[in-house]
Amino acid sequence: MNYQETLDFLFSQLPVFQRDGATALDLKLDRTFQFMHYLNQPHEAFKSVHVAGTNGKGSVSHMTASVLQHAGYKVGLYTSPHLKDFRERIRIDGNCISEDQVIGFVESHRSFIEEFKPSFFELTVAMAFDYFASQAVDIAVIEVGMGGRLDSTNVITPLLSVITNISYDHKAFLGDTLPKITFEKAGIIKPGIPVIIGEYQEETFPVFQRQAKAMRSELIKAFEQKPSQWLLSTQDFDLQGPYQQKNRFTVIAVIQGLIAQGWEINQQAIEIGMKKAAQSTGLMGRWQWIEPRVLCDTAHNAAGLAFVLKRLDELEYHQLHIVLGVVSDKDLAEILPLFPKSAEYYFVAPNTNRALPAEVLKNQAQTFELIGDSFTNVSSGLAAAKKVSSPDDLIFVGGSTFTVAEIV
Numbered sequence: 085m086n087y088q089e090t091l092d093f094l095f096s097q098l099p100v101f102q103r104d105g106a107t108a109l110d111l112k113l114d115r116t117f118q119f120m121h122y123l124n125q126p127h128e129a130f131k132s133v134h135v136a137g138t139n140g141k142g143s144v145s146h147m148t149a150s151v152l153q154h155a156g157y158k159v160g161l162y163t164s165p166h167l168k169d170f171r172e173r174i175r176i177d178g179n180c181i182s183e184d185q186v187i188g189f190v191e192s193h194r195s196f197i198e199e200f201k202p203s204f205f206e207l208t209v210a211m212a213f214d215y216f217a218s219q220a221v222d223i224a225v226i227e228v229g230m231g232g233r234l235d236s237t238n239v240i241t242p243l244l245s246v247i248t249n250i251s252y253d254h255k256a257f258l259g260d261t262l263p264k265i266t267f268e269k270a271g272i273i274k275p276g277i278p279v280i281i282g283e284y285q286e287e288t289f290p291v292f293q294r295q296a297k298a299m300r301s302e303l304i305k306a307f308e309q310k311p312s313q314w315l316l317s318t319q320d321f322d323l324q325g326p327y328q329q330k331n332r333f334t335v336i337a338v339i340q341g342l343i344a345q346g347w348e349i350n351q352q353a354i355e356i357g358m359k360k361a362a363q364s365t366g367l368m369g370r371w372q373w374i375e376p377r378v379l380c381d382t383a384h385n386a387a388g389l390a391f392v393l394k395r396l397d398e399l400e401y402h403q404l405h406i407v408l409g410v411v412s413d414k415d416l417a418e419i420l421p422l423f424p425k426s427a428e429y430y431f432v433a434p435n436t437n438r439a440l441p442a443e444v445l446k447n448q449a450q451t452f453e454l455i456g457d458s459f460t461n462v463s464s465g466l467a468a469a470k471k472v473s474s475p476d477d478l479i480f481v482g483g484s485t486f487t488v489a490e491i492v
Contacts, residue, residue: 087183090190091170094204116236119202119210123193126210126217127240130160133338134240136228136269137248139388140282140331143323143361143370144248145227147335150364151357152223152342153177155349160216160224162237164208167368167382167489174212178365181215189214205229209236223347233271244341245272245301247292248334249283251387266291278302278341282334306337314355322362325371325381327391332358369488371395377473378466380481380488384410386418392482393422401478403428405469409462409487410445411438419483420452428472429456430465434486462490 085093120127135145142163149161159177166172171180189211190197197207209229216224226242228235250266266288273279273295281292284307296303307330314320315332323331335358343349361367369382371392383392396404404424409432410416431446433439442458442465449456459465462481469479481491 085187085191087187090183090187093190093194094170094207112234113236113239115200115202116206116209116239119200119206120213120239122196122200123210123214126213129217130213130221131223132240132242133223133225133244133246133342134228134237134242134272135225135246135248136232136235136272137246137282138251138265138269138385139383139391140248140327140334141227141246142367143328143331144246144282144334144338145225146365146367147323147331147358147361148246148338149175149225150178150361151335151339151349151354152225153364154357154360155347155353157222157347158220160212160219160221161365162209162212162216162224163227164205164229165485167485167492170208172366173208174215175365176216176219176221180366181211185215186211203236206236213240228269228272231265231268231271233268235272238272241274242277243345244338245274245277245279246334246338247272247279247281248331249387250285250288251385262287263291267295270295273299273301275299276301278304280304280306280334280337280341282306282337283330284308304337304341306334309333309337311336315358321359323367323370325392325395327388328371368492369485372488372492374481374491377401377475377477378470378479378481378491380491382485382488383482384414384484386415386422389419389422389482393424396478396480397424399478402474402476403478405430405473405477405479406456407432407462407465407469407479407481407487408445408449408483409434409442409465410440410483411436411486412440413438414440414484416445416448420449420454423449423452423454425453427454428469429454430469431456431458432462432465432487433460434462434484434490436486439484439486462487466491 135141152159161175174181381392404427406427407430431442433442446458
């Protein structure tokens with residue numbers, strides 16, 4: 085198979101949550117452990133940091149990997165979902181796994197895959213762990229896909245567990261209250277392994293305390309540290325956005341935890357690694373300016389969107405234009421009230437089976453006094469916004485990872 089045929093095999097024959105939603109999920113770990121056994125336990129061959137949370141886990145993962153790269157280590161990075169290319173999920177020192185290596189893994193294990201029928205996520209986790217083991221990385225930063233307790237990545241025993249924050253997302257799978265969701269996220273806490281909590285929340289912190297105590301794990305409160313002045317700047321970091329300051333505090337706690345375990349990471353590596361995280365690791369879509377007046381962000385749940393929309397309101401512009409596309413399982417009654425009524429809207433349907441039709445989104449948005457036209461795809465919506473906007477206006481594109489993926 086060539087690369088495209090391999091991707092077709094991955095995406096069409098195996099269910100994938102990113103594309104198909106709930107039907108793709110089989111939340112349990114025994115099959116991932118079976119896959120690891122078949123591959124000769126690659127998850128035990130490298131050191132790791134495990135990162136969970138509702139918002140910020142991707143940014144924390146990328147910043148942590150960047151710091152470790154600048155400290156001179158060979159660093160694996162596993163994240164999801166991807167924006168443009170499947171290979172973005174699996175990187176070493178910022179470089180994506182090659183097309184040939186993706187093809188080689190699938191061809192080498194195709195008979196097992198066709199018989200075992202792993203989920204798409206089980207398969208990609210196995211590919212990542214096998215790649216990191218074969219390339220002898222010094223350490224890998226592993227981002228949880230969804231939840232934590234039953235996520236396929238949770239077969240590792242990391243040096244540190246990290247949980248950024250908790251908010252409502254994937255309620256059908258993780259629970260309909262914050263304590264229930266927290267219980268799932270806290271499932272990555274391992275016996276005797278320190279856990280770093282990025283943000284204090286009254287409803288969630290007691291759950292972390294109970295789990296850490298049960299596991300006899302040190303609980304490190306990143307939110308209590310007194311940060312150095314350089315961390316408070318908003319201009320020097322290529323990962324921008326109103327939420328990144330909390331993420332930076334969490335990363336500092338992670339690095340301090342690794343230093344305490346004997347890892348050599350100097351201050352220069354910390355500062356350069358954090359300031360150039362997107363450049364060093366290839367991260368896209370986080371408060372990213374596509375053009376001088378076109379901004380995008382992948383925030384897609386209520387907590388993430390609230391942060392982004394607040395920051396948008398603080399920017400200077402004459403008129404705000406919002407190109408908005410979401411997936412069909414999104415709770416519109418939860419997110420649409422967050423959007424400003426004064427903006428002009430361009431409702432779009434991103435190119436995924438899970439997309440909510442643009443006309444449906446338009447009609448639902450009207451009930452919240454968000455007025456605009458519908459477009460069949462993201463590019464046509466963005467083109468329409470550019471056509472009518474003035475040089476002093478701002479165009480924001482968001483609502484879903486899929487929406488942003490089509491313009492970066």
